[in-house]
Amino acid sequence: MPEPSVRFPDGFLWGAATAAYQIEGAVAEDGRGSSIWDTFSHTPGAVLRGDTGDIACDHYHRWREDLDLLRDLGVGAYRFSVAWPRVIPAGTGPVNPAGLDFYDRLVDGLLERGITPMLTLYHWDLPQALQDTGGWANRDTAEHFADYASVVHGRLGDRVPYWLTLNEPYCSAVVGHLEGRHAPGVRDERVAVTAVHHLLLAHGKAVAALRAGGATGQVGITCNLTSVHPASDDPADVAAARRLDLHENRMYLDPLFRAAYPEDAAAHYAPVTDFGFVRDGDLQLIAAPLDFFGVNYYERHHVAADPADPVRGWRRVPPEHPTVTDIGIHPEGLAEILDRVAKEYTPLPLVVTETGLALHDYAGPDGEIADDERIAFFDGHIRAAHDALTRGVPLIGFFPWSFMDNFEWASGYGVRYGIYYVDYPTQRRTPKRSARWYAGVIRANGLE
Numbered sequence: 001m002p003e004p005s006v007r008f009p010d011g012f013l014w015g016a017a018t019a020a021y022q023i024e025g026a027v028a029e030d031g032r033g034s035s036i037w038d039t040f041s042h043t044p045g046a047v048l049r050g051d052t053g054d055i056a057c058d059h060y061h062r063w064r065e066d067l068d069l070l071r072d073l074g075v076g077a078y079r080f081s082v083a084w085p086r087v088i089p090a091g092t093g094p095v096n097p098a099g100l101d102f103y104d105r106l107v108d109g110l111l112e113r114g115i116t117p118m119l120t121l122y123h124w125d126l127p128q129a130l131q132d133t134g135g136w137a138n139r140d141t142a143e144h145f146a147d148y149a150s151v152v153h154g155r156l157g158d159r160v161p162y163w164l165t166l167n168e169p170y171c172s173a174v175v176g177h178l179e180g181r182h183a184p185g186v187r188d189e190r191v192a193v194t195a196v197h198h199l200l201l202a203h204g205k206a207v208a209a210l211r212a213g214g215a216t217g218q219v220g221i222t223c224n225l226t227s228v229h230p231a232s233d234d235p236a237d238v239a240a241a242r243r244l245d246l247h248e249n250r251m252y253l254d255p256l257f258r259a260a261y262p263e264d265a266a267a268h269y270a271p272v273t274d275f276g277f278v279r280d281g282d283l284q285l286i287a288a289p290l291d292f293f294g295v296n297y298y299e300r301h302h303v304a305a306d307p308a309d310p311v312r313g314w315r316r317v318p319p320e321h322p323t324v325t326d327i328g329i330h331p332e333g334l335a336e337i338l339d340r341v342a343k344e345y346t347p348l349p350l351v352v353t354e355t356g357l358a359l360h361d362y363a364g365p366d367g368e369i370a371d372d373e374r375i376a377f378f379d380g381h382i383r384a385a386h387d388a389l390t391r392g393v394p395l396i397g398f399f400p401w402s403f404m405d406n407f408e409w410a411s412g413y414g415v416r417y418g419i420y421y422v423d424y425p426t427q428r429r430t431p432k433r434s435a436r437w438y439a440g441v442i443r444a445n446g447l448e
Ligand SMILES: OC[C@@H]1[C@@H](O)[C@H](O)[C@@H](O)c2nc(CNc3ccccc3)cn21
Pocket: 019, 022, 167, 168, 171, 175, 224, 296, 298, 354, 401, 408, 409, 417
């Protein structure tokens, strides 16, 4: 095999990623409790076409077959999430043994196939019973999350080397509590900023709980970060871009790695909150030392001042060539945010825990799903990741989103991110052209 022109270090972690509510189905099986996404997806008008995760990819029953597909891909690692309501159905209180048993079998199945587990404790599926007592607006939820983390670690900590506390606190807090496009469908900026803090506090408490539980594995968190650029050098556009960077990036990076909210946060959010929800010691807990940091990258924004709200608002300039999810494709943005995190925030090892492209995939007359756009997307983003690596960024892994087509939140099954195609009526999995291409990247440990 010729040496690849873009070669990654030996031991680089090539993975694939999913999340519980998006693939498992079996939402009422073996003692699983309800989550806010069960409630939200069953709310008329909340999800495209009324799609739900009730069945999804039926992974709960097909996990052995799916692990075989991961083995066929040749991935070194698999990023999955544990459904909190499957393990502790009411979010706090009694543990559901059958829920833990499922993940126990899954982890053993990965290890038997030589695949390293990377476990996300929370990928948005908060137990509904906790939402009923305020959810992330209630500080108690942070404590319940730490208790849940201890339970999962107690069962799987001896075999899972990589632990991510949260997937994208921004999405849980802002998309779920300000924009209302995600569960629990709240539209209240004060609640959203409070949720930001309680999610970060939950992360900090969970890190402490994992350490107290003797965690020998690597503990981290995943944030979705965006590259943000002013649409022009007009001071109003530059200021708007800085506000969006605060809102999407620095509200998470600063607490996590500097133990403080950004200096411009108080003024920006002053109309809705005085940050009275922050208590002594919270920020030190949130900034607990980690072992690695996960970066999800999808978007590069060009930002202009919003004439309707020039003081606090911003306007995202639409991309010239929008994808089916109306975002642009900017692999250089991945290198930019990796450089930024490494240079401005932390020397920790970094993992690209998600990046991917939504398409309306279909099989051609020959039966092949020729997702060449997705191949080009990953080629560009892997090259960008390698650029960052050659500049000294301690990148240790890359996980395409997603292993298989799945329930894409408010878009339901309307778009596809997988490198495996899922025919939902039959649940048949078919490797797309990108799966075969990615298997080659893994074998070569790089790109031609
Ligand atoms: O939307 C694609 C994936 C999604 O399937 C994953 O579960 C989630 O971790 C994920 N995060 C982003 C990036 N951030 C985002 C921003 C606004 C709405 C939804 C996602 C994309 N994705």
